[in-house]
Amino acid sequence: MxxxxxxxxxxxxxxxxxxxxxxxxxxxxxxxxxxxxxxxxxxxxxxxxxxxxxxxxxxxxxxxxxxxxxAWIPQQHGLVSNLSVFHNIYMGQLDQRSRWQNLLNLLWPQPRAKKQILGLLKSLELNGQLFTAVAELSGGQQQRVAIGRALYRQSxxxxxxxxxxxxxxxxxxxxxxxxxxxxxxxxxxxxxxxxxxxxxxxxxxxxxxxxxxxxxxxxxxxxxxxxxxxxxxxxx
Amino acid sequence: MSTLATNWPRYQLPRSLLGFLGLIAIAVICSLFADISVITRTPWHEFQQMLLGASTPALPPPALLAQAVLQTLAFAVVAVTLSAVAGFILSLMFAHRAVRIFCAVIRAVHELFWGLLVILLLGFHPLTGILAIAIPFSGIFAKVFAEIQEEARQTSPGNSLKQADSFSNFLYARWPLVKPHFSTYTLYRLECGLRSSTILGFIGLPTLGFYLESGFMQGDYSLVAGLLLLLYLLIGSIRYWAKLPLLPIYAVIASLYLWQPLSIEWSLLGNLLVDLTPAPIKQSSLDFLPWLLAIGRQEVLPGVINTLLISQIALAASGILALIFFPLVSQQFTPYWLRLTGHLLLVILRSTPELIIAFILLLLWGPSMLPAIAALAIHNGAIVGHLVGRYSNDIKLRRDAGRGFNRYSYEILPRVYRQFLAFLCYRWEVIIRESAILGLLGVHTLGFYIDNAFESFRLDVAILLIAITALMNIAVDSFSRWFRHRLHLQSSATARTPC
The missing domain is CATH 3.40.50.300 (P-loop containing nucleotide triphosphate hydrolases)
Structure with a gap:
């Protein structure tokens, strides 16, 4: 055909x-x-x-x-399991920010990014998991973190x-x-x-x-x- | 959203990150008390001489050279073979507390100190070199072999044959599982053995180190460069000639080569025992306590403090260097041709014994703790960097993973971090052992006081100081175990006890 x-x-x-x-x-x-x-x-x-x-x-x-x-969501999610939900979602915008800003957010999440990502978590029904390590989440929750990362790219x-x-x-x-x-x-x-x-x-x-x-x-x-x-x- | 702002979740740094930051903080505090300075006499002149030497490597006359190379190889081969066998037997009895303690004690004393002790008994007989390496290596082999067997038991508990006797059980159910690890580790130890054998030259045995030391002393940097190149060549060639089944054959040939009749003069042994007896007891005086206090104040205390200062600074610095080094050899960052350069650099840095790096830096920077710290950090940083780089190669990144620093900080570092910290913790004990040894170069660590005691023939003091060094190593080892346990850091047994 x-x-x-x-x-x-x-x-x-x-x-x-x-x-x-x-x-x-x-x-x-x-x-x-x-x-x-x-x-x-x-x-x-x-x-x-x-x-x-x-x-x-x-x-x-x-x-x-x-x-x-x-934005890209691979089947294996490609999450960094010992980083928190915040960091994994933040990674969606790594290439849009300066490396120093990225480093700062890696060590100590900044209010602006925190606010944006908290909003995302609400729509993904992941409330209260902002700083949970991804390794501690269930398969379904991890999948939504991967989606969050794609959404955060704002592409x-x-x-x-x-x-x-x-x-x-x-x-x-x-x-x-x-x-x-x-x-x-x-x-x-x-x-x-x-x-x-x-x-x-x-x-x-x-x-x-x-x-x-x-x-x-x-x-x-x-x-x-x-x-x-x-x-x-x-x-x- | 406004209600969220009032009770935002607070970020907490992961405990494993706090652990490393803690080690760095301790190192910074230590550096306030440490004697770190460049006592510049003529560093640039010396450096030029070294560069000149490096560009014109030279070797001793062929007859001498052949003898030094053969001796170095022979000590290493015989000692590693013997200690692998002894370590294996000890590992079967590792469930007994007494065996574990015995192994901890013999491996807590450095090869060079064993060398100094055995020389007293046997003089410069070949057996001295063999025993100096084989005794501590047996303790290390026993521990690693026991851990490999334990891992095999844990990963395949169903793999035991219920009806069989324990010997057949071992032969059929355990041996096939552990054999490849035993083999890899034994051959890896051969590399360590070659380094130790070389270093024994610094206390007078006729190995490569003997000529290296005289090269340093006479400022003959061409000779130093030539001998170092030869050492790299020997270490690099191991993979081509060393196979586990061949090792016993090599050991027999090497023993025949080294063979010399041994005559222990028993009267000497009697004298030795007298010399090892603490002075006050020997003189049957009652001032044992003042004697002990004096040694404690003048030698033990400064020795222990300096050894600890140097090792804590070196440990943190090794960690930082490893984090800089590993991308150089990782497939995640570096293109193939550049990675080869990175590998070459790390191979050179980790194949050069700390003592030799420290010697070079000492000539450049003058006597302070700095050369010792830098030597330990460079050598160990290269080893940890190599291990972390290799580990990072297994990571599968997603297609849109960031590049450069973003990739380093977000994708790779978090994934290798725990392994990195585990590798670093396993270096802790090694660094402590080595910083004691660097005292032989005049830094006032325990090794300095031990060397002094030997030179002034106060053997009672020497043996006391060696015992204290061993105790300190054991204490640091158990502290590092507690630290790893707290942070849930783990790694495979063979990565745990590199030399």
């Missing part, structure tokens, strides 16, 4: 043309065509191992090469790999709404089709390293998305 091509009028933020990715000798992604425009809200779906994370890495790479500002674009995988359904819903509100555009990898349909403008489905669905979400049904999780390979 060939994904429908959109004819862009403005230059896209990301343009992958027949890209592929390898893990050692094994090909993980093959002939990927993907474009992302400003303000687009894209959810990537697919079984685990289909190549979602690899696709996000490709996007990440291209954005970095183009020097685009974006218009978010790339996130399974950002709500460790949260229960109602909380996951609230957090995704928060992300929709705070970011102008995003590319999220999710595994929940319902959440995907509710939050995305456009859905990209990956199966065995290829993009097999790339459509506006209001033209898709949950039924259609289920084909992504079939064991039967649709073949080339």
């Amino acid at each position: 060939k994904p429908p091509t959109v004819t862009p009028t403005v230059t896209p933020l990301i343009a992958l043309n027949a890209s592929s990715a390898h893990y050692g000798k094994q090909q993980v992604l093959a002939s990927i065509d993907f474009r992302l425009h400003q303000g687009e809200r894209v959810v990537v779906l697919g079984k685990s191992g289909a190549g979602k994370s690899t696709l996000l890495s490709l996007l990440n790479q291209q954005l970095s090469e183009n020097d685009e500002s974006f 218009p674009l978010l790339i996130a790999d399974e950002p709500v995988a460790n949260l229960d359904q109602p909380l996951a819903k609230r957090i995704l709404e928060l992300l929709s509100k705070r970011f102008n555009g995003f590319v999220l990898a999710l595994h929940d089709t319902e959440l995907a349909l509710a939050n995305a403008d456009r859905i990209v489905g990956i199966k065995a390293g290829r993009i097999v669905i790339d459509q506006a979400s209001n033209k898709l049904t949950a039924k259609q998305l289920e084909t992504l999780y079939d064991d039967v390979d649709t073949g080339d």
Whole structure:
């Protein structure tokens, strides 16, 4: 199946043309065509191992090469577990501040940053954890700290790999709404089709390293998305 | 938000950070009392001479050189092999308190002090060199081997064969687990053994150190540079020729090479025992207490204080240097070609024994505590920096991790910090041992008074001072254990007792 091509009028933020990715000798992604425009809200779906994370890495790479500002939530969170929640969230703005300011905040958190991050914690439902070491938090709480770090970057674009995988359904819903509100555009990898349909403008489905669905979400049904999780390979 | 502002959560510095800041504060206080000054005679002239020497390295005549190299190697190989065997046997009995105390005592006395003691008994017989290294190393091996076995027991408790006798159990269930660690550690000790063997030359044994010392004394820096290069070469080559199964074979060949008939004159031994008896008892006078007080006031007290001052300043300085050094060899910061330079620098700094660094600095800066402190800090800072750098290589950073100082302060340092502090704490005991030894260069640490007592043949005083040095090492070791325990610092057994 060939994904429908959109004819862009403005230059896209990301343009992958027949890209592929390898893990050692094994090909993980093959002939990927993907474009992302400003303000687009894209959810990537697919079984685990289909190549979602690899696709996000490709996007990440291209954005970095183009020097685009974006926030990033990796699957492994990338938190520094013996630093506090404050510090891990503060890290979202490290590159926007002077190194002395950063050093000062590392040793003794400053009121301004404290106030900003306290506000964030409220919306992430992490009240009272400002100075708890991340190592002492539960998996779900750690995930929200990683989200907090992305929010604190105050970037218009978010790339996130399974950002709500460790949260229960109602909380996951609230957090995704928060992300929709705070970011102008995003590319999220999710595994929940319902959440995907509710939050995305456009859905990209990956199966065995290829993009097999790339459509506006209001033209898709949950039924259609289920084909992504079939064991039967649709073949080339 | 306004209500939040009134009762904002207060940040508390993590306890482990307070621990290091505490060590630095103690060092600053110590430095107020320490004699730190550059007594400049002609430092630039001397430095020029050294640079000139370094650029024109020279070696002693081939016959002498061959003998010195072979002796250095032979002492190290025989002593490390013997002590690995003795240490292994002792480690099996490590559950007994008496064995633990015995091992703590023999490793608390430095190789050089053991050397000075054994010389009294055997003279400059090869066995002196072997025993001087093998005795303390056995204590160290015993402790490390016991800890490795304990770790194996903890990590795989299900791995014991319930029905088997304890010997088969050990052979099948334990040995395969601990063998690689034993092997790595034994070969690592060989490096320490080579350094110790070299250093024994400073008290007159015919190893490389003997010629190094005379090079220093005569200001023949070309000779010093040549010999140091040779030492680096020997240490660097260990990985190519040393394999655990070959070690016993090397040890046999080395013993044959060193072989000399040994004749202990028993009358001498009798005299020795008399000399070791405290003077008042020997003279059967009753003023034992005044004798002890006089030694306490004139030698023990200043010796202990100076040793402690030097080691506490050196400990904090080693920590700070390690934090500067480790990025030089870490894959997280330094590109490959620059990292090679960093590795070269750290290899040189950590392969050069403290005594030799101190000797060089002493010639440059004149006699104060400064050369000793700097030598200890440079050597130990390089070792800890190397270990932390290696540890940092395992960290997987996220794609958007910061660079430069942001990466250092936020991403890497917090992740390696506890290991860093653990490595530093394990150096505490080593630094104390070494700062006592630096007294041989004239800094008034315990080693200075011990050396003086030997030279004026007051053996009773010498042995008393050595015993006090050992007690101090044991005390510092247990304090460091308490400190690590308080801060929950841990590290693998083999990283704990480097030389």
